Amino acid sequence: MTLWKIIVKTAFFLLIAYFTLLLFTAPTSLFFLDGVNLMIHEAGHSIFIFFGQMMSMLGGTIFQLLIPVSISLYFLLRKDYFSFAFTLFWIGDNLFNISTYIKDARAMNLPLLVTGSIHDWNWLLSEWGLLELDQTIGGFVYLLGTLALISCLLIMISTIILDLKTLAGQRITA
16 A cells, blocks of 8 residues: 555545535535436336336336446455445435435436336325325435444545555555
8 A cells, every 4th residue: 555545545535525415405406427327227227117107117226226236245355445435425426316305206306317207105105004104214224324334434534544544554664
């Protein structure tokens, strides 16, 4: 590990910490990942349409989480913990977006991609008889997003500290 790599990781950590702060203070703002997340969400509907309406409605959210979780597992298996931590940020951002969408199930105030299209979570929660719990379910998803974001920051800072200790050990023995 070189000092330059540690500096780059630290700068990236500070950027992610800033975006995390923005997510907590203005969760409905658009971030650099939101366009990608929306495309993945919509692709999920198209992929899951072959499994019936329920799965098609769920498919957007499933795919929106499945893609970053899969990438997260890849980095975890490679023991690339800093990259793994970034995927937790991505997952947390997605969970915040999903939370907002779920909490909007009754009010249906959010603009949909296509005018007149079905609000996924209004339809799903209505089908399951849980529409009146949209705020509670959305709040739980928000909590999961919070845990992902905090974990992201803790893992990032931990890897930077370990890298600094490794670098210090290399310099002492050199």
